[in-house]
Amino acid sequence: MRVLGIEGTAWCASAALYDAETDSVLIESDPYEPDSGGIHPREAAEHMSEAIPAVVDRVLTAAEEEHGPDAVDAVAFSRGPGLGPCLRIVGTAARSLAGTLGVPLVGVNHMVAHLEIGRHRSGFDNPVCLNASGANAHLLGYHDGRYRVLGETMDAGVGNAIDKFTRHVGWSHPGGPKVEAAAAEFAAAAGDGEGGGRIADAALLDLPYVVKGMDFSFSGISSAANDAADDGVPVGGICFSLQEHVFAMLTEVSERALSLTGADELVLGGGVAQNDRLREMLATMCEARGADFHAPEPRFLRDNAGMIAVLGAKMAAAGDTVAIPESAVDPNFRPDQVPVTWRDGESVARGRAGGASSGAARDPDADRRGAEATVTVAGSGDDRRVVKRRVEKSYRHPELDRTLRRDRTVAEARLTSEARRAGVPTPLVYDVDLSNATLTLQYVGDRDLATALDERSTKAVGRHLARLHGAGIVHGDPTTRNVRVSPDGVGGGAENGETDPAPETYLIDFGLGYHTGHVEDHAMDLHVFEGSIRATATDPDQLIAAFESGYEAVGEDDVLDRLRDVADRGRYR
């Protein structure tokens, strides 16, 4: 099968021919380069209307020269997300070409294409995917017929966050490659100057580092970088620190996603993935965990029609084509809206895909390794305790590493105890060793909630979070792995008139917690918990309903109202 793909969601007018038999991809692209500022939607659309017919013509001519008049078996196009005016031009071109050639039309989700090209090129079975592109940043994992959003930016896409800074200092679009060059030059000048400096020797500015579970935010760091430039801090140093922080955030959430899903493969996609430092950090992180990492070659990372044609061919082979009247574009097309038709019948991750099944048969006292820490169990009976050490992460700058490990150890010790005083079941804190970023905690529960999801436990978590929020604390990372349960217990849950013995349910791992009375922060906690259920449970709705009813019984209604806003906020623009 040969598929002609068309891409034009924002800046890159591109056409490609994918030949499934030889696995070869011909790509012809024509980028839009704004004279000043960022991408102007109207100018971008004007560019598309001129450039799309030209690139399509080049690819079609080459295809027909080689394969004759029946060279193309299907036409695939980017249906969204992207800029509406650009998408409409691409849609019209694709429909008319499919009509002229008399071949089926395939509507491709651009973000899923960024992911699938990595899976295709790596040959990985069931990877977690980090999409690091201009307008987006998210982690996707396949579960049960859909790509689930495991984590995502709460505001700007990663490329846009970087470009915002370069616009501020007057550099032309796109800013990402210029920041990369300036950061590399800054690092090379550090140290003893012989043979170039090392990352560790280059001075790091203190910039906001915001991760919440597997979600993250860039708005604070963009503004802080702009302020630093206004204050006269040399731009090279800002570029270096901007990269070190932003990419460490992406690497950390990727590691958390690997840990939560039990996957051992990571693929990277999107324009920002062309950055060597980002790829280096992800490769280092994966190597340390024994996971495989793959980033496709640059022509498949930045926006391109090759990835559209490759996914288009898989969809067409699965019969997943679209009738012309139903082929409208969708500027807010989310990756989790796409029914994944082309992976039917594949072996799904041999029991690894769902956190719900991973580790069920694990020796409860074996050493564990979370995303951040190693946990060793010591003692026996009521005296059982865990020693939790936040280990060095060699992918990040040593100064950032030290700060994060220390601050989180302090926060965890403090908030675990404060939560307990507020009536939330948590482990007792026996010892804090800041110089080794190590805590000694009471051993609680029999297993992680992730391995034993049930409604009574999620309801108890709802009550616990409501009580925690009532005390002005957010957990920051309330996933099903950070809840411990004793399924046969009789305490903890029998509250509010309920007489049923309910599982004992404890919250652990408060390292990302902090004090706040803001409804938004409280709602974010609920969003993170629900996300971790959706990422791993086959049938999440009942579990989530029970969780919300638990929260409602104890907490404030406005937090649940805000949760709807948080969940509905379309971030794919």
Ligand SMILES: C[C@@H](O)[C@H](NC(=O)OP(=O)(O)OC[C@H]1O[C@@H](n2cnc3c(N)ncnc32)[C@H](O)[C@@H]1O)C(=O)O
């Ligand atoms: C919806 C779609 O239109 C959008 N496309 C998009 O954002 O183009 P993409 O090619 O994936 O990414 C462009 C971004 O990638 C950044 N970029 C390119 N090279 C870079 C580098 N070496 N280092 C850092 N960023 C880089 C650019 O600064 C720009 O922000 C998307 O995928 O979000």
Ligand SMILES: Nc1ncnc2c1ncn2[C@@H]1O[C@H](COP(=O)(O)OP(=O)(O)OP(=O)(O)O)[C@@H](O)[C@H]1O
């Ligand atoms: N107090 C405790 N009692 C019993 N088990 C615990 C306790 N603390 C941690 N564990 C076990 O160790 C695992 C990892 O601990 P924790 O979540 O605190 O570390 P982490 O590295 O921050 O993990 P992640 O970032 O993946 O959430 C937990 O999922 C749990 O199984």
Ligand SMILES: [Fe+2]
């Ligand atoms: Fe893209």
